[in-house]
Amino acid sequence: MSNTIISTNFNFPGQKRVYHGKVREVYTLENNLLLMVATDRLSAFDVVMPKGIPYKGQILNQIATKMMEATKDIVPNWLIAVPDPNVAIGEACEPFKVEMVIRGYLSGHAAREYKLGKRMLCGVSMPEGMKENDKFPESIITPATKAEMGDHDEDISREDIIKRGIVSEEDYRQLEDYTHKLFKRGSEIASKRGLILVDTKYEFGKTKNGEIVLIDEIHTPDSSRYFYADGYELRQKNNEPQKQLSKEFVRQWLIENGFQGLEGQTVPVMTDEYIHSVSERYIELYENITGETFVKADVSNIHQRIEKNVLEYLK
Template sequence: MIVDPARVLDAVELPFLPNHYRGKVRDNYDLPDGRRLIVASDRLSAFDRILCAVPYKGQILTQTARWWFEETADLCRNHVIDYPDPNVLLCRRLTILPVEIVVRGYLAGTTGTSILTLYKAGERRMYGTVLPDGMRDNERLPQPIITPTSKEFDGGHDRPLTPDEILADGLLTAAQWDEISATALALFARGQEIAARRGLILADTKYEFGVDADGNILLADEVHTPDSSRFWKADSYTARVAAGERPDSFDKDVVRSWVAARCDPYRDAIPPIPDDMILATSAVYVEAFETITGERFVPDLAGETVLARITDRLRVFASAP
């Protein structure tokens, strides 16, 4: 697989749009009329830092989330208005709730807040849940659990929370917690059901919710993408777990695991990630999109570069009221 560097969107610079905020992998522009433009770059983030840029990742994630937003619209409202470009979402501007909701169906993960990391450190009581002794890596949990973390908006490390702490700290009201926890479990069940039909296991995922001007809670950010979720291939799962091997995945754990094996990713400099691994990761994203949606991935090759294409299509918003 050979990719023209012009088709990689690492940095997003759109000075004609107002109120720019750069996130880890997305660039946000708040329009004066209450709408927001979110441009998905190809940056790959893990361990609270940027690791590399993966060709076509931004388009794939935006289009995968679009597919899932449509598949779950009957379960909850979301922030989507339109898609002016394959990498760009036009959405309602929300006040993001300060709790990130992670639903987990398996004992998995590599980050400091993952239940597998905590479990291997000897913890059994976590996130308000008690897990049984004797579980193996990547084993299915007795039932899906919610593992909420704080949503650190200024680059700080997210911290594990229990429902009692969420309410005691005033992060959410009891009514908000009841609504988003029930919605998250319903979304996860839908995601697992659809994934199973595609020969996949949805092991865990994160959700973000926000409140609109009228106080309604809406699903925001992305949903069931390879960046926000851990997908495994079902046909090889049992044999690989029995052998103590990592399940075949459709997520960025490929890069995360490579980095974590070579340094402390929270403290050390990240070693250069080989080009062949980056290209292989891009191929995994393409395969994930096509497997999840049943559609063929077609990269948008308009414009001399991805940024030039997006610039041309978003100029109409420069004069938005």
């Protein structure tokens, strides 16, 4: 399990600064370029787990970049090149300080709130009489404020975002429009693969020319929840849990082991066997969502490989 990339400390030509996110390391370079390294870190309940997951960074990066390619006709994005399996290079943008979360089904956080008797989430009403994993009559947008590392993202309403000046009303309308279009396309892609895109989040930024573009990741198991379409209706009818491909299985394992990221709680020990099983689940999602066999990159010296590939590209 040692051949994982947990942190980076590169010094690329023209490098101006580096930001260490929960999962990604973001290098700002000259010429308005941003270089994003997807690490093998695993984050759940806004807490970074102590061990990395083999190939997770490669999987996230490759799904995200493939999905950006598959949606660029409907929503512009920041991506320019993919010089390494774990690296994406694109145009530096000013990120909006909100995550656009969109839900087609009552699952995850929405289901947990619903069980507590809440029928309003981020200023959006949820119908009475629903059970976990039911489809909403129409998909709902439930935004969250962007948090710095270690802080929890917070639910926020459309009205509060505009009232507090986090995003202008004009820009927010564009974000909503793009979010619905991306979710529709993502759902169509998933459907062709026998999957249901349950919910996901998108992040956007503004280029120096003022254009709103999609940034960060899209339709990955870290940002999205997928169900298998086959048997969905029967499982709902029988009140059985849905068979899913997402990070939710990690969250459930943590909850079962007494951890929800709350104060005083300790992350349970993740055995090598468990970490291997998580890696296998990520590979399974990659192959299901892309329809391609996952090709493991050479991990004998990941840092050296990344540095070599990036330097060749920057030449």
